Amino acid sequence: MDDDLVAAVRTWFPAQAPQRIGVAVSGGGDSVALLDLLHRAFAGEGVELLAATVDHGLRPEAAEEARNVSTLCEQLGVSHTVLRWQGWDGSGNMQDQARRARYTLLTGWALDKGIELVALGHTADDQAETVLMRLGRAAGASGLAAMSPRRTLNGVTLVRPLLEQTRAELRSYLVQRGIDWAEDPSNVDRRFDRIKAREAISSLAPLGITVASLSEVARNMAQVRDALDWYVFLAARDIVSLDAGDVLIDLRGYRTLPEEIARRLLLHCVTWVGGGEYGPRRLAVAEAMQAIRHERPGALGHCLILRQGRSARICREYHFVKELEAPVSEVWDGRWALTGPSTPGAVIRALGPEGLIECLDWRQTGRPRQALLSSPSVWKGERLLAAPSAGNACGWCARRIGGDEEFYASLLSH
Numbered sequence: 441m442d443d444d445l446v447a448a449v450r451t452w453f454p455a456q457a458p459q460r461i462g463v464a465v466s467g468g469g470d471s472v473a474l475l476d477l478l479h480r481a482f483a484g485e486g487v488e489l490l491a492a493t494v495d496h497g498l499r500p501e502a503a504e505e506a507r508n509v510s511t512l513c514e515q516l517g518v519s520h521t522v523l524r525w526q527g528w529d530g531s532g533n534m535q536d537q538a539r540r541a542r543y544t545l546l547t548g549w550a551l552d553k554g555i556e557l558v559a560l561g562h563t564a565d566d567q568a569e570t571v572l573m574r575l576g577r578a579a580g581a582s583g584l585a586a587m588s589p590r591r592t593l594n595g596v597t598l599v600r601p602l603l604e605q606t607r608a609e610l611r612s613y614l615v616q617r618g619i620d621w622a623e624d625p626s627n628v629d630r631r632f633d634r635i636k637a638r639e640a641i642s643s644l645a646p647l648g649i650t651v652a653s654l655s656e657v658a659r660n661m662a663q664v665r666d667a668l669d670w671y672v673f674l675a676a677r678d679i680v681s682l683d684a685g686d687v688l689i690d691l692r693g694y695r696t697l698p699e700e701i702a703r704r705l706l707l708h709c710v711t712w713v714g715g716g717e718y719g720p721r722r723l724a725v726a727e728a729m730q731a732i733r734h735e736r737p738g739a740l741g742h743c744l745i746l747r748q749g750r751s752a753r754i755c756r757e758y759h760f761v762k763e764l765e766a767p768v769s770e771v772w773d774g775r776w777a778l779t780g781p782s783t784p785g786a787v788i789r790a791l792g793p794e795g796l797i798e799c800l801d802w803r804q805t806g807r808p809r810q811a812l813l814s815s816p817s818v819w820k821g822e823r824l825l826a827a828p829s830a831g832n833a834c835g836w837c838a839r840r841i842g843g844d845e846e847f848y849a850s851l852l853s854h
């Protein structure tokens with residue numbers, strides 16, 4: 441049974457193991473088991489295993505738990521780093537902020553150490569709880585697909601090799617191995633939805649709703665999501681074109697798409713143009729879809745939807761970028777890189793109405809005024825030097841990070 445678990449964990453990684461693998465160890469049972477399992481799975485393969493613990497500075501016991509992880513790592517010959525978070529300012533949702541900070545710290549650590557893959561200890565129980573919580577929010581296929589076994593964040597691949605193991609199995613593994621772990625007190629705190637979900641699952645068994653069945657729902661929904669994404673990809677190839685960082689959707693083609701494909705395509709378009717960490721709400725998406733179908737202008741996810749001939753044009757809304765400024769050597773609005781003649785002190789800003797007035801040929805570009813207002817332009821103080829999208833390049837070139845092909849490719853990246 442022990443060896444089966446080791447072999448099962450090994451299957452989540454490429455046959456040709458990477459040189460280094462990172463492991464995020466909180467000190468709780470799941471991630472301690474993960475550390476030991478990975479250590480055994482890669483013994484003799486010449487893989488360097490590195491562990492990290494984030495101390496959020498929120499619980500007095502956290503420092504000691506981190507020390508216990510250090511001791512275990514020492515016994516296993518694994519190098520261990522403690523990453524400290526001092527970020528919470530007492531406002532907002534502390535759990536959510538701590539979680540985001542944890543991922544930022546872990547991926548930053550991985551990049552620093554040249555680690556491509558970081559393993560996390562989420563289990564089948566975590567997956568089942570996530571599915572149940574998302575049911576409570578009336579999630580669709582993507583939400584119910586819950587956590588992916590593998591995803592990329594900030595250029596680092598996060599892997600969840602324990603997603604098919606239960607918490608109980610891992611606890612009994614640790615007991616057999618004589619390895620101790622810390623019990624997080626928030627694991628019994630009923631204020632948290634996750635704990636409520638955990639308790640609910642235990643009483644849903646008479647209906648056949650269990651950790652196993654909910655995890656299977658997640659796997660089924662991941663397949664549904666992937667299938668839908670494939671058809672969104674085909675539709676995008678057919679009816680979407682890109683222009684200067686904006687998206688053009690053919691209106692006739694859009695009207696004939698099934699509702700769910702149309703919804704997903706629109707979401708992808710506004711995420712690609714507007715960035716945005718949180719997707720827009722369902723109601724707002726439905727309203728924007730209606731606007732497109734009836735050829736009315738609309739707004740969604742920090743983007744404008746304009747009618748342009750037989751297409752809907754999705755562009756960045758000026759209001760959301762008018763204060764943004766970056767040196768020309770940096771990325772602007774999370775998506776634009778500008779290159780041109782060396783000009784010390786030059787910055788990138790949205791073109792805005794003052795800039796557009798100076799671009800005498802902007803109409804010849806065929807781009808609408810509202811789209812050009814939010815386009816990237818080069819300034820020195822109050823002087824406009826270049827506006828590549830508005831027909832005023834002056835030796836400058838604006839390139840969207842990832843290129844246009846990424847628009848299509850990222851539809852299939854799950």
Ligand SMILES: Nc1ncnc2c1ncn2[C@@H]1O[C@H](COP(=O)(O)OP(=O)(O)OP(=O)(O)O)[C@@H](O)[C@H]1O
Nearest residue numbers: 464465466470471492493494495539559560561562
């Ligand atoms: N303080 C920590 N230091 C290092 N790794 C951690 C820490 N907390 C959590 N992790 C990693 O994340 C895994 C899941 O833990 P937990 O469910 O508490 O995390 P989470 O980030 O809240 O999960 P989710 O991604 O669902 O929000 C752990 O098994 C471990 O690999």
